Amino acid sequence: MRALTLLGLNFVRSQWIILAVISAYLLAMGAVFHAHVRLPDVLFFLRWHAGYAVFLGAVVAVPALPMERKTRRILAVLSKGIYRWQYLGGLLLGCAMMAALFCALIGAISEWLCFQGGIPHSGLLPAIAALFCCSVAAAATGLFFSTFLHPFLTMAATSAFLFLPFALEAAGRPPLWQIFPVAWVFHYLLSFELQAAGREVWEIAIAALLQTAVFWLAAAAVFARRDVTISPE
Numbered sequence: 001m002r003a004l005t006l007l008g009l010n011f012v013r014s015q016w017i018i019l020a021v022i023s024a025y026l027l028a029m030g031a032v033f034h035a036h037v038r039l040p041d042v043l044f045f046l047r048w049h050a051g052y053a054v055f056l057g058a059v060v061a062v063p064a065l066p067m068e069r070k071t072r073r074i075l076a077v078l079s080k081g082i083y084r085w086q087y088l089g090g091l092l093l094g095c096a097m098m099a100a101l102f103c104a105l106i107g108a109i110s111e112w113l114c115f116q117g118g119i120p121h122s123g124l125l126p127a128i129a130a131l132f133c134c135s136v137a138a139a140a141t142g143l144f145f146s147t148f149l150h151p152f153l154t155m156a157a158t159s160a161f162l163f164l165p166f167a168l169e170a171a172g173r174p175p176l177w178q179i180f181p182v183a184w185v186f187h188y189l190l191s192f193e194l195q196a197a198g199r200e201v202w203e204i205a206i207a208a209l210l211q212t213a214v215f216w217l218a219a220a221a222v223f224a225r226r227d228v229t230i231s232p233e
Contacts, residue, residue, distance in 0.1 A: 003082055007090020012097050015060060022056065022102055030109035037117030039194070042110055046124075047189050049106045050131050054182055056102055057135035058158050061095045061142035065223075066151045085220035088143060092216055095139035103132040119194065126197035126205075127189065133208035134185045138162055140215040141182075147223040181207035 012019070026049070033045050065088075068074040077087060107128035114121040142158040149157055165175035165183040177184035185204050 003086050004089045004093050007077070007082070007087065008093030008097055011064065011091055011094030015094075015098060018056075018060070019098060019101065022052075023105060026102075026105045026109060030112065033109075033113055034116060037113050037119070039117070039119050042113045042117070042119060042121075043193070045113065046106065046110050046127070046192075047186075050186065050189055053099060053102050053106060053131055053135045054138045054162075054185075057095055057099045057137075057139040058142040058155070058162070060098055061091070061139035062146055062154045062158060063151060064091050064095070065143060065146045066154075084223050085216075088147075088216065088219050088223060092136070092140055092143055092212075095143075096136045099132055099135035099139065103128050103135060106131070114194070121194045123192070123195050123197045123201070126201045127192060130185055130188070130201045130205040130208065133205040133212070134182045137208040137211040137215070138182050140212040140219070144215040144219040144222070147219050147226060178203070178207055181205075181211055 029045065029049075033041050065074075068077075068091075074087065078084065082090075107124065110124055110128075111121060113119075114124065138158070141161060142154060145154045145157045145161075162180065162182040165177060165180045165187075169175040175183070175187075177187060181204050184207065188200060188204060
């Protein structure tokens, strides 16, 4: 676990510019929405930035492994006795740390807006917890596809998989939300009115954690057979 933590912290440190920009942006948006706090404004802030949280999880994870292989840094890390599954776990943990910061800011600003407007928000914390789990699931999905696809194809494959239920729903077929928790959380937020948390939000979180574990193990199995000395490009 220590190796994963150190790898994750090192990855987060390399992404400090993204963290600074995102933090400044969210704080600025919170100040803008603070001018006139109403329930629709809080819901718009939450739903809009929920998309950013999932996008961040994927967009940070997708280029992580190809860049590590391109710069040959991965060879130096693996030569220190780190297993490949640990290396992928460290990258995923770093993505989870960044997602945790982003989701914490979204939750804190949303709660502050609710407090300023006197709006009940008993279901906000569970919704943010489910959003965090889905952001990590999106990162794990992107990391999986990056182990065997060209970097330019990884984002397309990740997006297509994560939001497949919406295409199925548009085609008139059952969306299978339970298998696709990232799409499920957006489906949930569309009808979310800050009401008390029910069973569905916790089912989303559990499904997202299961997806994270499955894709991490699948990525480790695939990456164990890849030649890391060859640039993905």
